[in-house]
Amino acid sequence: MFDNPVLLVVVLLLVVLLFGAKRLPDAARSIGRSMRIFKSEVKEMKSDDERRPASEHDGGPSRPLEGRVVDEQRREQPPTQTSYDQQRHSA
Structure with a gap:
């Protein structure tokens, strides 16, 4: 890339x-810290x-497991409207 030393000096x-x-x-x-x-x-x-x-290498699952976390406490309570939703419905 820098065959000519003058080009290297100009770039520096x-x-x-x-x-x-x-x-x-x-x-x-x-940069040195980042490389380390x-x-x-x-x-x-x-x-x-x-x-x-x-x-784990041989007999493990071939793809990641997927799932959904269900919070039982939130399921019992009805969803509440946020202030944005309230402003949108009142307008």
């Missing part, structure tokens, strides 16, 4: 002019897969 100068010399170290530091966090999360995901028992 443009970056310094656009972002300012004071912001570049902070930006580089935040990303790497640690990927490593943790890999270790979680290795720790999982073989029965």
Whole structure:
């Protein structure tokens, strides 16, 4: 991409002019932190897969289970109108 070193210098100068010399170290530091966090999360995901028992890999469900949570207390009470619904019906 940067076969010519002059092109690389021009691009670096443009970056310094656009972002300012004071912001570049902070930006580089935040990118470094983000990369470290990303790497640690990927490593943790890999270790979680290795720790999982073989029965989950082989005999587990082939797709996620789906369901619906029913709250019995809310079922007994009639639905109440919100202030938006009340304003809409009164108009």
